[in-house]
Amino acid sequence: MLYDFLIQPFVDMATAPDFFLQVLWEGLVSGVLYALIALGFVLIFRSSRIFNFAQGIMVVFAALTLVGLHAMGVPAWIAVALTLAVMFVLAVTIERVVLRPLVGQPDIILFMATIGITLFLIGLGETIFGGENKVMISEELGIPTGDTVLEPWGGLLILQHLDITVVVVATLLVAGLLAFLNYTQMGRAIRALGDDHQAALSVGISLQTIWVLVWFIAGIIALVTGIAWGARAGVSFALEVIAYKALPVLMLGGLESITGAIVGGLMIGMLEKLFEIYWGQPFLGGNTETWFAFVLALIVLLFRPQGLFGERIIERV
Amino acid sequence: MLYRTAGQFKTSYTADQALFPVRQDAILLGVILVFAYLIFPLTASEFAFQTLLIPILIYALAAMGLNILTGYAGQLSLGTGAFMGVGAYACYKLITIFPWMNPIVAILLSGVFSAGVGVVFGIPSLRIKGFYLAIATLAAQFFLVWLFEKWAWLYNYNASGAIQVPNLDIFGLYVSGPQAASVTQYYLVLGVVTLMSILCINLTRGNLGRTWKATRDMDIAAELIGINLMRSKLVAFAISSYIVGVAGALYVFMWKGAAEPNVFDIPLSFQVLFIAIIGGLGSILGNYLGAILIVGLPVVLNLVPSALGLPISSAMVEHLNVMIVGGLIIFFLIVEPHGLAQLWRLIREKLIIWPFPH
Secondary structure: OHHHHHOHHHHHHHHOHHHHHHHHHHHHHHHHHHHHHHHHHHHHHHHHOOOOOOHHHHHHHHHHHHHHHHHOOOOHHHHHHHHHHHHHHHHHHHHHHHHHHHOOOOHHHHHHHHHHHHHHHHHHHHHHHOOOOEOOOOOOOOOOOOEEEEOHHHOOEEEEHHHHHHHHHHHHHHHHHHHHHHHOHHHHHHHHHHHOHHHHHHOOOOHHHHHHHHHHHHHHHHHHHHHHHHHHHOEOHHHHHHHHHHHHHHHHHOOOOHHHHHHHHHHHHHHHHHHHHHHHHHHHOOOOHHHHHHHHHHHHHHHOOOOOOOOOOOOOO | OOOOOOOOOOOOHHHHOOOOOOHHHHHHHHHHHHHHHHHHHHHOOHHHHHHHHHHHHHHHHHHHHHHHHHHHOOOOOOOHHHHHHHHHHHHHHHHHHOOOOOHHHHHHHHHHHHHHHHHHHHHHHHOOOHHHHHHHHHHHHHHHHHHHHHOHHHHOOOOOOOEEOOOEEEOOEEEEOOOOOHHHHHHHHHHHHHHHHHHHHHHHHOHHHHHHHHHHHOHHHHHHOOOOHHHHHHHHHHHHHHHHHHHHHHHHHHHHOEEOHHHHOHHHHHHHHHHHHHHOOOOOHHHHHHHHHHHHHHHHHHHHHHHHOOOOOHHHHHHHHHHHHHHHHHHHHHHOOOOHHHHHHHHHHHHHHOOOOO
16 A cells, blocks of 8 residues: 555656656646746735735636637737737726725735735626637637657657647746846836835836736736637636646745746646646545645745745744 | 713723623614514515525624634634535534434534644644735645545535435424524524624633734734744634634535535635625624625625616626626725724714714
């Protein structure tokens, strides 16, 4: 029994390396998407200390808007541009209507407000576009289909072109974002705000502009994630569950760290897949992906309460 | 005028700290209790029992449990739904293993199991704080709901995977299952909720409550003045989970009648959290006000379109409801971040000096 649980899975991994790689690859792809959502969280948290629960629903909302616009006969790429415009309007509205009156309130109140936004967007999305499952317009957007079959060690490794595209696009997006944060004036302002609110304000950085900007970037990330995930699994409010997956990623990586979000996302994506295939399905009845990431993050947190890359918590009385 | 406090003198510290320092408060509570115990049960329709009275009481109780933990001890929890589930499943197992057991005893005992689970998941709170802890409680939420689904022993291996409440009686009077009358269930829930409220009010006013508040306001400072943080936090988790567990048992046995694991999923946790926050963190009264708003609002909203004769499909009403509830949550947070209880405190202060401005 103990052997089965502790040793056998590793023997299985070693004897069928192609299958192991396949599992790892699929985990990596979902990990990339988790990391993207977590990145949206981190940006908003760093610049405003708001724990934005609505990030997940923004993913769904962006994807729904895109598909909905296309269904109304708008050409695919114009629909993308229009969706971006919608996300911008959303960012401005959220800043004006919700965040500005709540400046300086305790964290939990702002957190609840983002849950309020979540409910509002769910209701709005369902009212406008209906609650049923929709198909992402992957073909019109030129997302490749088909797959490449590799044969390492005489085994079989299937790489979906869609997944490869997702990984490449996500990498480009992250690289672009990092460049933006490090080399442009706006980006440096965002980081300054993350480091010290008061100091940033005193050198003339506008809080309101940055907040709108940050929420808009989170909206862009949401759209990319929505397209990618929608192409894999269809567009519906079930997508919301991936938002919950971003939470343990944040815990693991640390709420303030961009590196943490990326590393945490990839780690959780791969580990939860491995656990599900080698331990969850044989021993625990499957579907362990719903909680594995949380429990893993919890265990890590017991040893590092600020996550792997988070800011060290210094407390003064 | 109505709330004039002139002439009510306090001559000792005890009198000043009494439960009702102002006589009108006691009278108001008395009137509410008369309504709750006599007038509502005599006049309410079946519809009112099932959609308003019973759920409001149960949700208020769950929110009260959460409020002990989040509002008084300052530990944010997002796992309330799962702890309600533990209570419900524990009650179900108790009833099926010991069929002779009095249902009320079973319901009160089932909270003990959720208290145990709560303490286990509360242990990380000794090291983890703030949002990290909130996400850590989500581990409990997702893990427990998964367990409800996969551990067939919990639902007695039946094919549907749901728990079905049997007909139970106390001295020949059915209290749960299809044969129970709503009035009986209402009285039972009301009794339990009254009992728990008295318990909570006194706990939060006493030594333990002050310990919790110190922990909430600044835990390091609390530790420095000699408060055992571990004890304070774990006791808060235990008592909070106990109350939440009892609320969960009532939820299934006195209201829903049957439950699948996904009933206890994260939307339930959020609903209870909304009630606690909209009602007011760190207040017992707030839980009732919040529950009335959050439970009552969708019922009212459902009635509006048909009353106005608007041709809207029921699915559309459902969607609009979600949207309006979300909007109202934001609205209430902006108007009064400290909740409806604070609103009532302000109104009461105004009433005391009315009609003069100062």
